[in-house]
Amino acid sequence: MYYILLIVGAALVNNFVLARFLGICPFMGVSKSIDTAVGMSMAVIFVMTLASFVTWLINFYLLVPFDLQYLQTIAFILVIAALVQLVEMIIQRVSPPLYQALGIYLPLITTNCAVLGVAILNIQLGYNLLDACIFAAGAALGFGLALVIFAGMREDFELNTIPEAFRGTPIALVTAGILSLAFMGFSGLVK
Amino acid sequence: MISSILLLGGIGFLAALVLGISAVTFAVKMDPREQEVLDQLPGANCGACGYAGCAAFAHEITVNPEAEMACPAVNEKALEAISAVLGRSLGGSAPLIACIRCKGAPAETTNRYGYIGPKDCRAAQIVAGGPKGCQYGCLGLGTCEEVCPFEAIIMGEDGLPRVIESLCTGCGKCVSACPRGIIQLIPRTGNYWVGCVSKDTAKEMKPLCKVGCIKCGICGDVCPFDAITVSKTASAEIDQDKCQRCGLCVSACPTGVISALSVPRKVHIIAEKCKGCSICEQVCPAEAISGKVKEPYLVNEGKCIGCGLCIEKCPSDAIERIIS
Amino acid sequence: MKTFKGGIHPPEEKQLVKDNPIVDFPLSSRYHVLVQQHLGAPAKPVVKAGDEVKKGQVLSEPLGFVSVPVHAPTSGRVREIGRIVHPVTGLLAPCIVIDADGREEWAHGLPLERDPFAMSREELMDAIKAAGVVGMGGATFPTHVKLSPPKDKTIDTFIVNGAECEPYLSSDHRLMLEQPERVLKGTGVIMKVLGLDRATIAIEANKPDALRLMREKAPAEIRVEALKVKYPQGAEKQLINALTGREVPSGGLPMDVGAVVQNAGTCAAVWDACARGIPLIERITSVTGRGIMQPKNIRVRVGTPLREVIDFCGGLNSVAKIIFGGPMMGIAQFTQDIAIMKGTSGVLVLREEDTNITAYSACISCGRCVEACPMGLIPSVLSKLGEKGMHQKAVENNLLDCVECGSCTYVCPANRPIVHFVKHLKALSRAAGAKK
Numbered sequence: 048m049y050y051i052l053l054i055v056g057a058a059l060v061n062n063f064v065l066a067r068f069l070g071i072c073p074f075m076g077v078s079k080s081i082d083t084a085v086g087m088s089m090a091v092i093f094v095m096t097l098a099s100f101v102t103w104l105i106n107f108y109l110l111v112p113f114d115l116q117y118l119q120t121i122a123f124i125l126v127i128a129a130l131v132q133l134v135e136m137i138i139q140r141v142s143p144p145l146y147q148a149l150g151i152y153l154p155l156i157t158t159n160c161a162v163l164g165v166a167i168l169n170i171q172l173g174y175n176l177l178d179a180c181i182f183a184a185g186a187a188l189g190f191g192l193a194l195v196i197f198a199g200m201r202e203d204f205e206l207n208t209i210p211e212a213f214r215g216t217p218i219a220l221v222t223a224g225i226l227s228l229a230f231m232g233f234s235g236l237v238k
Numbered sequence: 239m240i241s242s243i244l245l246l247g248g249i250g251f252l253a254a255l256v257l258g259i260s261a262v263t264f265a266v267k268m269d270p271r272e273q274e275v276l277d278q279l280p281g282a283n284c285g286a287c288g289y290a291g292c293a294a295f296a297h298e299i300t301v302n303p304e305a306e307m308a309c310p311a312v313n314e315k316a317l318e319a320i321s322a323v324l325g326r327s328l329g330g331s332a333p334l335i336a337c338i339r340c341k342g343a344p345a346e347t348t349n350r351y352g353y354i355g356p357k358d359c360r361a362a363q364i365v366a367g368g369p370k371g372c373q374y375g376c377l378g379l380g381t382c383e384e385v386c387p388f389e390a391i392i393m394g395e396d397g398l399p400r401v402i403e404s405l406c407t408g409c410g411k412c413v414s415a416c417p418r419g420i421i422q423l424i425p426r427t428g429n430y431w432v433g434c435v436s437k438d439t440a441k442e443m444k445p446l447c448k449v450g451c452i453k454c455g456i457c458g459d460v461c462p463f464d465a466i467t468v469s470k471t472a473s474a475e476i477d478q479d480k481c482q483r484c485g486l487c488v489s490a491c492p493t494g495v496i497s498a499l500s501v502p503r504k505v506h507i508i509a510e511k512c513k514g515c516s517i518c519e520q521v522c523p524a525e526a527i528s529g530k531v532k533e534p535y536l537v538n539e540g541k542c543i544g545c546g547l548c549i550e551k552c553p554s555d556a557i558e559r560i561i562s
Numbered sequence: 563m564k565t566f567k568g569g570i571h572p573p574e575e576k577q578l579v580k581d582n583p584i585v586d587f588p589l590s591s592r593y594h595v596l597v598q599q600h601l602g603a604p605a606k607p608v609v610k611a612g613d614e615v616k617k618g619q620v621l622s623e624p625l626g627f628v629s630v631p632v633h634a635p636t637s638g639r640v641r642e643i644g645r646i647v648h649p650v651t652g653l654l655a656p657c658i659v660i661d662a663d664g665r666e667e668w669a670h671g672l673p674l675e676r677d678p679f680a681m682s683r684e685e686l687m688d689a690i691k692a693a694g695v696v697g698m699g700g701a702t703f704p705t706h707v708k709l710s711p712p713k714d715k716t717i718d719t720f721i722v723n724g725a726e727c728e729p730y731l732s733s734d735h736r737l738m739l740e741q742p743e744r745v746l747k748g749t750g751v752i753m754k755v756l757g758l759d760r761a762t763i764a765i766e767a768n769k770p771d772a773l774r775l776m777r778e779k780a781p782a783e784i785r786v787e788a789l790k791v792k793y794p795q796g797a798e799k800q801l802i803n804a805l806t807g808r809e810v811p812s813g814g815l816p817m818d819v820g821a822v823v824q825n826a827g828t829c830a831a832v833w834d835a836c837a838r839g840i841p842l843i844e845r846i847t848s849v850t851g852r853g854i855m856q857p858k859n860i861r862v863r864v865g866t867p868l869r870e871v872i873d874f875c876g877g878l879n880s881v882a883k884i885i886f887g888g889p890m891m892g893i894a895q896f897t898q899d900i901a902i903m904k905g906t907s908g909v910l911v912l913r914e915e916d917t918n919i920t921a922y923s924a925c926i927s928c929g930r931c932v933e934a935c936p937m938g939l940i941p942s943v944l945s946k947l948g949e950k951g952m953h954q955k956a957v958e959n960n961l962l963d964c965v966e967c968g969s970c971t972y973v974c975p976a977n978r979p980i981v982h983f984v985k986h987l988k989a990l991s992r993a994a995g996a997k998k
Contacts (some may be wrong), residue, residue, distance in 0.1 A: 105249065113241045122249055129253035136264040138258075141265070147293070207948035208924035354919060356949060356977050360985040366652025366896055373653065374839035414997070 050181050057185030063161045064193040065223075065230040074194055075219060076152045079205075084198035087152065088191030090134050091175030092184070095162050096122040099183030102166040103176055123166045124157070133155045147200050161190060170233045197226060243291045261507040272300040274323045278316040279309060282387040286310050286409035297403040300324065310334060311388070311407035334408030334423040336391070336401050340376035341433040341495060346448040347372060358384075363417035366523075371446040374436040376420055382412040387516050405498065429523035430488065432457075437471050451495045457487040484523045503546030503559040511532040511556035518548035518557060563767060565790035566800040568936040569970045572729050572793055574768060574888070578857045579850045580732040584740055586861050587843025588875060589662060593635050593647045593865030594901040600696045601703045602628030602724060607658055613640045616669040618841050621658045630694040630704045632836045632904075633841035634660055635863035637667040649886045649900050650893055657901070661866070674839035678751045679760055686755050686836050691735060693835030694842045694904070698827035699723060699734075699796070700903035709755050711817040713759050718758050719806060719821040720751050722829055724764040724772065725789060725796035730889025731908040733846040734826045736767070736859045738772040741830060742779045748829030749784055751836050759783055763826070764801055766791045793890060794967040798823040800936050812963050827907075842904055847871075853881040853911030866902045868895075871909060882914040890968040920977045931970035931980065937963050941970035941980045954991040961987055 063069050070091075077087040102123045110116050135153050139146045146153070156162060165186045169179040200222055208220050247392040276296035288306035289298060290414035297307045299320075300341060307317065307328040314346065321328045353362055353369035358382040362368050368377050370473045378397040390405035391412055399421075413421045420435050434451035436443055443450050458466040465480035474496070476487070507518070507527070512534040519527045519535060526542040529535030537548075539560075549557045589769060590681040597602050601965040603626035615634040622632050633767040641659040649656035670798065678686060678752055691706040711717060722745070745763075753761050760783045765773050768791045771853055777786045788793050799810045801823055816823055824832075827845060834840040843864050855876030872878060885892035887904050902909075931941035939960050946954040961984065972979040 069985075100863065109245055109249075109515055113245065115242055118242055118245065122246060125246065125249050125253060129257055133256055133260050136260050138265075139266050140264040206943065206952075208949075209926075351894075354921065355982050356986065358951070358986065360951075360989065361982060364985055364989050365982070366894070414993075432880075464805075 052237050053178065053181050054188065055168060056183035057075055057182050058189030058192060059230070060229050060235075060237050062189045062193055062233075064190055065194040065227040067161075070159050070190060071223075073152050073159060073221070074156055074190075074197065076155075077088060077149060078198040078201050080221075081198045081202060083148045084144070084194045086138075086142070087149060088187075088194050089164070090138065091156060091159070091190055092187035094100075094127065094134055094156055095165055095183045095187040095190070096180060097136070098123075098130050098162055099165055099169055099179050100176070100189070101126050101130070103169055103174075103179045105172055108184065109172045119167070119170070120163075123163055123197065127162050127166070128157045139233050149208075153183070161186070168228050193226070193230075198227070203212075245410045249404070249450055266461070269300050271323050272296050275300055275320050277335065278312065278314075278319045278323075278390075279454065280311045280407070282311065282409075284311065284387040284407075284409040284411055286407075286411070292500060299328075310409050311427060327404075327488060333426045334410075334498070335403060335406050335426050336408065336410075336412055336421050336432045337424055337497070337499070338382075338399050338420060339422055339431060339435050340374075340398065340402060340418075340420045340432055341449045342370075342375040342447045342496070343398045344378060345396065347375060358416045360415070368418075372436060372443065372450070374434075374438070375447060377418065380422060381415050381417075385411050386417040387411060399418070424478050428476075428481060429474055429483045429499045429502070430481060431497055432474045433495045434473045436449070436473050439470055441502060449493060449495065452493055454492060456490050456492065457496065460486050460490040462486065481482060482545070482547065484547065485543045486523055486545075489543060502546065504537070504539050504542040504544045505546065505557050506537055506539075506560050507535050511554050512558070513551060513554050518549050521547045521551045523547065563788060563790040564804045564838045565792055566803045566936055566986065567705055567795060568793070568934055568969070569792040569800070570934050570972055571791070572972060574791075575730045575850075576601055576735070576768070576851070579848050579859055580769075582736070582857065582859050584624075584736050584846055584859045584861050584922070586867060587863065587871070589636060589664065589666070590863070590866050590870055591661065591662055592641070592867065593638075593660045593863065594867060595632050595635065595656045595660065596646065596648060596655055596867035596901065596903055597622045597632060598648070598655055599632060599702060599864070600630050600694075601701065602626070602630075602707070603704055605629055605631055607643050607656065608795060609640045609643075609658060611640055611642045613659060615640060616667050618672045618843060619669040622843075624691070628635050628707050630691060630706075631841075632658070632694055632864070633660075633895070634669075635842050635843040636660070636662045637665050638662040640859075640996065647895075647897055647900050649895055649906070652896065654669050657862075666813075671764050672839055673854065676835075676837055676839065677897045678747075678833070679754060680835035681836065683755055683757075686751060689754075690832055691834045691841065693840065695828065695831045695835050696842065696904050697825055698831060698842075698845060698905065698907065699753070699825035700891065700907050700969060704905075705824065705832065708822060708824070708959060709752065710737075711822070713747065715817040715820070717758070717817065717822050719802070720749075720753055720756055720758050720761040721798075721801055721805060721821060721823045722761060722784075722826055723796055723798070723801060723823055724763050724765040724776070724826045725801065726769070726770075727793045727796035728890055728892075728908070729793070730850045730910050731848045731857060731888050733848045733907050735769050736848075737827055737830060737846050738769075738776055742775055744830035744833050745826050745919065746776075746780055746784060747830070748833035748835070750781075751832055752824060753783070760785065762787050762805055764789050764805060764900075766795055773936055791809060793969065794936055794965070797936065797965055797967055811873055812960060818863075818865050824956075826949055845904065845906070847902060847906050848908040850892075850908060851913075853879045853884075853912040854911045860903050864902055864904055868900050868902070869898050871896065871902065872911075878911060880913045881911050882919070883910075883912045885910040885912065890972070891966065912948075922977045922979060924976065926976055928975060930973040930975065934969040934973045935937045936967060936969060937965060939964055944972075944987065945978050945983045946978045948980075948987050951987075951990060953987045953994060956984075956987045957991055961991070 064074050077083050165183045272386050274291050279292040287295045289295040289357050307422045348371040350367050350371050357379050359377040359379045362377050380393045382391045383393050390402045390403050391399050403547050408423050434448050440452040455468050458468045465477045466474050468474035514532040524541050524543045526538045570671050605622040605624050607622045616637045619634045620631050624630050638660045641661045645654040646657045646658045687706050693703040696702040749761050762785045767788045790941050802821045831842050847862050848859050858875050882897045962982045966981050968981050
């Protein structure tokens with residue numbers, strides 16, 4: 048039960064994109080089509096969960112014992128960068144079209160504040176290893192959910208007659224804001 | 239201090255190890271030349287090459303040593319660069335340019351009915367064959383402008399499309415988009431085309447259009463190279479392979495329906511170089527050159543039509559275009 | 563009362579002609595018989611200028627299976643093989659121009675006296691094809707083709723379409739009221755061709771007199787069923803769904819669910835073809851609308867010039883549109899120099915106040931079209947894809963299942979010409995398919 052609440056909390060109530068406003072870059076950049084959105088979500092879920100696992104271990108078995116917490120950010124980024132590189136290689140091998148479609152946004156997962164955010168939040172919120180991984184998984188699921196929902200909306204309103212001044216990014220940002228408002232409906236769902 | 243260096247160094251080393259092993263396990267064989275070729279292509283994904291976009295064509299031409307250069311939109315420089323990258327010489331196809339074979343602007347033509355609907359020539363065509371009185375002429379709703387990936391066609395103030403020569407790559411998207419088939423691709427080395435494709439007789443055309451081809455046949459008669467065919471139920475057609483760009487048809491045409499890419503510049507003979515061999519006088523289709531053998535010849539500017547045949551044939555390189 | 567999902571209720575406007583008995587249209591002096599009056603492969607003229615022809619004589623030969631001949635509507639002389647604007651495409655099409663000699667002499671042997679119920683199935687099919695019978699509801703699909711489904715499709719249901727759901731039109735209504743025997747006997751012949759022992763005649767509830775009369779006259783094996791008044795009840799897939807509950811699968815045909823549907827007028831034409839060898843040279847047409855001075859239901863021959871029809875009906879009032887067919891699926895004409903065809907169920911003359919000629923605006927995603935669509939599609943998305951020419955995505959959104967009934971266009975508050983967008987996308991899709 049506790050774990051379900053943890054996931055619901057991370058995915059819906061405090062959705063990383065729509066409530067915490069982290070990871071906006073891939074959210075705007077990869078949401079033009081549902082297929083790429085799904086592909087990106089998979090990549091992020093993999094990176095987030097694994098990164099959380101490894102960074103938690105590094106923090107509590109290397110940084111804390113040697114009193115090197117100030118190296119947290121650098122060490123985490125190092126790990127995340129390596130993981131993203133790994134994911135990139137895997138995707139390039141497994142699905143070249145997806146690799147082409149994601150383009151520059153794949154390596155940009157490295158600087159995605161959502162991934163680093165989850166890693167650091169795990170420490171700040173004092174989760175143990177299992178909690179940390181489940182929290183990260185929930186966060187990633189929430190990220191994916193927001194991304195796919197937004198991609199679905201964008202695919203649809205791309206067909207509409209939008210005033211010149213709003214075409215492209217402006218209307219996307221406005222819609223993202225309204226989607227964010229919608230997700231506020233989840234607040235209070237989990238105490 | 240030492241511990242921090244050791245720690246970060248250690249993590250870095252581990253990461254490098256993992257990545258190094260994965261790089262080998264997950265290696266993807268991709269020819270690096272492909273990206274270089276892709277960089278030289280225009281990137282408009284127009285599809286004229288027959289492939290699904292520039293990336294697909296770059297892949298094909300890199301991996302397949304027999305593949306021909308099929309992109310009509312590469313310029314000379316890009317062609318050279320691609321040839322250098324791939325290590326084989328690639329001949330480009332003769333560059334083509336689109337020409338609009340209709341002069342029937344709304345001011346010169348009649349309509350059969352009032353059209354209300356999407357502003358798309360293809361959509362208008364399916365409504366009782368289009369609102370224009372002439373079944374063959376330009377509908378003027380701008381679909382060609384819409385589909386051009388290089389923004390090389392714009393709808394003019396008179397309601398007819400206009401091709402911007404410097405931007406047109408001859409990809410042919412406009413040709414397939416036009417429901418009336420009035421856009422034709424001609425070689426850039428060509429210069430003249432007939433601005434009408436109507437199959438109506440002159441009598442049938444009269445109430446519909448003031449500027450179409452009346453099929454009088456004069457152009458076919460005056461052409462010294464037999465390059466024009468015209469009949470009572472087919473507008474004049476210029477065979478671009480036979481056409482020598484003399485321009486006589488343009489001057490002979492009573493309705494002015496034959497159009498030119500560029501107005502030819504007249505020529506003048508450089509007296510110092512002229513040996514008086516008289517070859518220019520013989521080849522001139524407009525009888526604009528005269529003179530006495532062994533003396534410098536003279537061009538009558540009034541008669542000169544700028545076809546340039548004399549420049550081609552002069553053995554002494556003594557004729558040049560006048561820079562106005 | 564049985565019905566289908568979706569649909570609309572436009573004003574019926576049938577009171578203009580529904581109580582007008584059928585009037586015989588007088589013989590014209592010249593007929594323009596279009597060579598292509600059917601869906602399918604073209605036909606080839608087999609007469610030339612100067613030829614003498616008799617009434618019912620073959621004028622063109624079908625090329626291929628999905629093709630039918632056309633016949634001379636009266637005796638006379640072929641003036642020329644000319645061209646006339648085709649009411650469906652708006653382009654000039656070949657037609658055989660006949661100057662009538664006034665003698666009305668039938669071609670050799672016609673009319674025959676046969677008992678179709680003694681003829682074999684093959685003989686009946688030959689008679690139907692030779693008579694040039696096509697779907698008279700307006701689609702003009704060759705009837706003999708519809709009655710020959712492939713061997714692997716078992717047919718167990720035959721439905722006669724007496725719904726006539728289009729507003730303004732009453733030609734089928736009057737046919738059923740005044741010549742019920744032709745319709746019923748024709749139904750019997752088709753039952754024999756299909757090998758069935760029962761059939762259903764579907765009539766919308768706004769024709770109580772026709773319902774009563776048909777029920778009275780129909781033999782036991784032909785059931786007459788009343789259907790709720792809703793457009794487009796007369797569309798085949800909706801008829802099948804309302805009567806049997808079966809749904810024709812996406813991209814499929816009625817034969818895929820074991821059904822065959824024929825218009826009531828087609829059944830009457832089939833009877834004439836089989837019992838008397840008479841080819842399809844005339845039909846019942848409703849000339850109606852407030853733009854014509856005297857609306858009438860006329861028995862008119864194929865090839866009759868429209869101008870004469872208009873004169874016969876008192877001339878034009880004020881006119882904004884002349885439509886061949888009904889207001890929902892009919893085709894607007896830009897000239898009066900056209901002629902009646904086999905599929906012309908109505909000539910509708912509308913004044914400006916009867917039409918809605920408004921420029922369209924952007925889709926507001928109100929969803930009215932989704933409610934109205936009888937095929938369960940999302941017309942708003944199709945219209946937006948149509949604006950962008952995205953035919954591949956449209957096909958993925960079941961573009962090809964649209965029957966172009968016009969319900970969506972009727973309800974759209976933004977006046978969007980949705981059916982036009984659909985036709986545009988279908989044309990783009992065909993062109994792209996042809997290129998491959």
